[in-house]
Amino acid sequence: MELVSSLESPFKPFTMKEKASYKLSDMTTYFIKLGTWGFGGPVALVGYMYRDLVENKKWITEEEYKEGLALAQLAPGPLAAQLGIYVGFVHYGIIGATLTGLAFVLPSFIMVVLLGMAYKLYSGLPGIQAVFYGVSAAVIGIIAISAYKLTIKSVSSLNLEAIKSKWLLWIFYLAGIVVTVLTEKENILLFAGCGLIYIVVKSPPKWIKRPTTAPSIISLGIGFWYYDGKTLQEIGWFFLKAGAFVFGSGLAIVPFLHGGVVQEFGWLTEHEFLDSVAVAMITPGPVVITVAFIGYLVAGFPGACVAAFATFLPCYIFTVALAPSFKKIAKNTSIKAFVDGITAVVIGALVGAVIIIAMRAIVDIPTVLIAIFSMLALIYIKKLKEPHLILASAIIGIILKTFL
Secondary structure (H helix, E strand, O other): OHHHHHOOOOOOOOOOOOOOOOOHHHHHHHHHHHHHHOOOHHHHHHHHHHHHHHHHOOOOOHHHHHHHHHHHHHOOEEHHHHHHHHHHHHHHHHHHHHHHHHHHHHHHHHHHHHHHHHHHHHOOOHHHHHHHHHHHHHHHHHHHHHHHHHHHHHOOOOOHHHHHHOHHHHHHHHHHHHHHHHHOOOOHHHHHHHHHHHHHHHOOOHHHHOOOOOOOOOOOOOOOOOOOHHHHHHHHHHHHHHHOOOEEOHHHHHHHHHHHHHHHOOOOOHHHHHHHHHHHHHOOOOHHHHHHHHHHHHHHHHHHHHHHHHHHHHHHHHHHHHHHHHHHHHOOHHHHHHHHHHHHHHHHHHHHHHHHHHHHHOOOHHHHHHHHHHHHHHHHOOOOOHHHHHHHHHHHHHHHHHHO
């Protein structure tokens, strides 16, 4: 097996092109800073990495950056975190990948745990309720715009010719919306099925083209310390599953989380779930860190640790395992087709989740107006960032609840 031989020494850097021009401590420090101050979501974060590491510092080449970005898009896992892990792997192997990944995630993890503590203490106060009254509506608008951008980027543009050429992806996309709205939970079998169908249609493997050849099968008070052992186990399995099916944007995890934590397990209410997404929007670092906030609300600090570890573990394993042989894997058209099929239906599920959450969060005319304002602001005010919009919505919520 060529793949096995290429992974015989996973603890060594896979590229020996040239000696690194920086120390591992320098790269680790950079990712601590990025995780502390890096606002704007996955697209902004990968842009910061290109500007800082390729253009300014020249620690990695443009080719290495593009390889990492391609891997982050092809393999499951939150985009920015996966690219950060790959960047650490380039010159310092598994040790570099581990340190950069931890450095990137740890600052925002600490922030959301502190916010979780405050939320448990004060969420019942009228002032906090007023804040999240406005914030919840704004989050609906933000996710809706993100879902629109993801649709255009990953399925196709909205012109007739593009829709005709990608008609099957649009069917997957619509199936994701309909199934999510009707069942109100994620459907992993649907995601995997769409990926496999797209392989058969776009790039069938050789064993499908030649059915006489048998395929080989490879089996591969604030509740800080309060937790329940069974709940921790459920959290671990659920978030491990969620982390393994997040492609591209961290927001793609929203339908998984909503279906599990609200509908299946009943760990959070609709408003608590929206508040969790809002917390991820106002903190720096990867958006997926909302899992730590959710874990804290469900099972205190142990729940936050288990949820974060389980979510980021698949991302880490895929990156470290695929990096040494990625150039071969990236050329495999069947793998690309599988990812395209899954991505289309997952984005459809994200739209379905937006519809479900909106039906519960948009409760009156002011919340309708806040959601519409959020969408229009993101479309027409190019320099506006999500944290600024959430802050403005929080102020509007306080004003509305105080004076009206």
